[in-house]
Amino acid sequence: MKILDWSNPLNNAIAPKDPIVPIAPTEKNATAAAEQARHALNDSITQNDEEFTALPPVNVDDKRVINGLTDVNQLAPFKYPWAWEYFLNANKNHWTPLDVNMTQDVHDYHHKLTDSERHMFENVLAYLTTSDILAMRNIGLAVMEKMTAPELQIYQARQVFEEAMHTWTYQHCIETIGLEQSEIYNRYRVVPEIHGKIKLANKRLNAALSSDMDLTNRDDLEEFVMSYLFFAAVFEGCWFYNGFSPIFALQRRGLMKGTAEQFQYIMRDEIMHYGFGMKVVKQIIEEENVTLDPKAIEQLWQESDAAESAYGHYILPEPMLGYNAQDHIEQFRFIANRRAKQLKHAEPFPGAKNALPWLNEQASLRKEKNFFETRITEYQTGASLSW
């Protein structure tokens, strides 16, 4: 038998020569254990000089997304069964970056991409890797702790894991293709157009990360709603979606197909994150009677557009075959209108056109059609997702 190594948990992987032999509990030792536990509990109650009093059951009507009054350690009864459904569905999407063959990408990057395509490719990765760490920290450290219904937190715990997986994916691409890691990771610190998006995200999200945010205070509450709205609708709903499209443009020409496939998996997760975030935001607005200032919403879209436009021109200083900065920016505006519409807000960019009609097909896993609009058929069962 191998002794578990607590100082180096990686040593605990089970080798085939060390089969686990389960020890079947006998009725006798199970009874003895139960008796022992009861005594321990009685001793601790006596020591604390307290009588045990049964607590009243959790009342589902007391559950709230935030500022709830119920026991957050009890999962059911569910007030938000859709959140549990999101969790179950997310678990059908399991994958890792090691599942994707990257061999052809190494060759494409070094021998087929033009200088400007390489410039685009590297800067897309540089932005994404920083932004997914930010996403993980925002959900895990700022949003999740404010939720007062465990079914919401459980999905968000899965989301935190997925954001970490996405960061691993970019790292895997950077590593296998042989890019200079520290240089790529440092780019957001030295390139103003990448820094601009991260800075804007930090400005919107840092408020929610602050430990003295009090959601019973109306100003703090509105700030939190705007922060989560920015995160779900812009950061995940537009910037990730739009951020992958230049890579899908390469895939469309048969280039960098491994990276594109990785991004298809990430996209599938992000659709869920976006959908969940929007539901939570709408639920908070309803439960807490929040009225958002239309001018503040307008400002959110305009500053997001300015940051995205600068980034688009930076990654694509000249057009590449089948994709250019104008398409990139127009597509952001087109998607932004759809996100705003879902919130029943006015379109921030009236008249924006679908500049990349091929995008849905390229972003879809294994040739399934209408990935964003209808149903994931090939890798999932029983899940219907729409933007």
Ligand SMILES: [Fe+2]
């Ligand atoms: Fe992500």
Ligand SMILES: [Fe+2]
């Ligand atoms: Fe996400």
